[in-house]
Amino acid sequence: MRRPPPAKIAVYGGLQLALGTVPQITGTVTNKSPYELKEMEIKVVVSDCPGIFDDIGPEAKCGIVGESKEWIYSINSPRGQKRAFKSYVSLPNLPEMKEWSWRYSIEQVIAKY
Numbered sequence: 001m002r003r004p005p006p007a008k009i010a011v012y013g014g015l016q017l018a019l020g021t022v023p024q025i026t027g028t029v030t031n032k033s034p035y036e037l038k039e040m041e042i043k044v045v046v047s048d049c050p051g052i053f054d055d056i057g058p059e060a061k062c063g064i065v066g067e068s069k070e071w072i073y074s075i076n077s078p079r080g081q082k083r084a085f086k087s088y089v090s091l092p093n094l095p096e097m098k099e100w101s102w103r104y105s106i107e108q109v110i111a112k113y
Contacts, residue, residue: 017044017102023089025070025104031077035111039073043105044089050099065100066091069107 015027025044031037046066068090077083 015104017046017089017104019046019091019094019100023091024086025089026084026086028082028084029075029077030082031079033109033111034079036079037075037077037083037109038112039071039075039110040106041069041071041108042087043067043069043107044091044102045104046091046094046100046102048095048097048100051101065097066094 015025018024018026025042029037029040044067045064047062048065049062070087070089072085072087075083075085
């Protein structure tokens with residue numbers, strides 16, 4: 001199994017996080033690596049700040065309220081191709097929020113030979 005750098009994988013297509021009873025993340029991944037993308041790990045961070053995470057700190061009125069790393073399996077995207085994905089996200093004990101924002105990062109990718 002090969003592990004190409006996450007920078008070779010691009011996520012496009014209005015990546016969305018839906019909070020609710022069972023949070024889900026959906027989007028489209030484009031494989032820019034020279035290998036077939038098999039699976040990837042995405043880190044999701046949720047804040048009770050309405051905008052970008054600039055205001056998070058010891059003096060901030062808001063902060064990070066949820067964080068999760070999730071493996072997305074069976075992407076099976078040959079190099080240069082796109083695939084849609086959907087995955088559940090484990091974000092237990094989120095407080096009620098009137099406004100929120102989130103960010104993600106691709107932590108690891110696994111490719112086929």
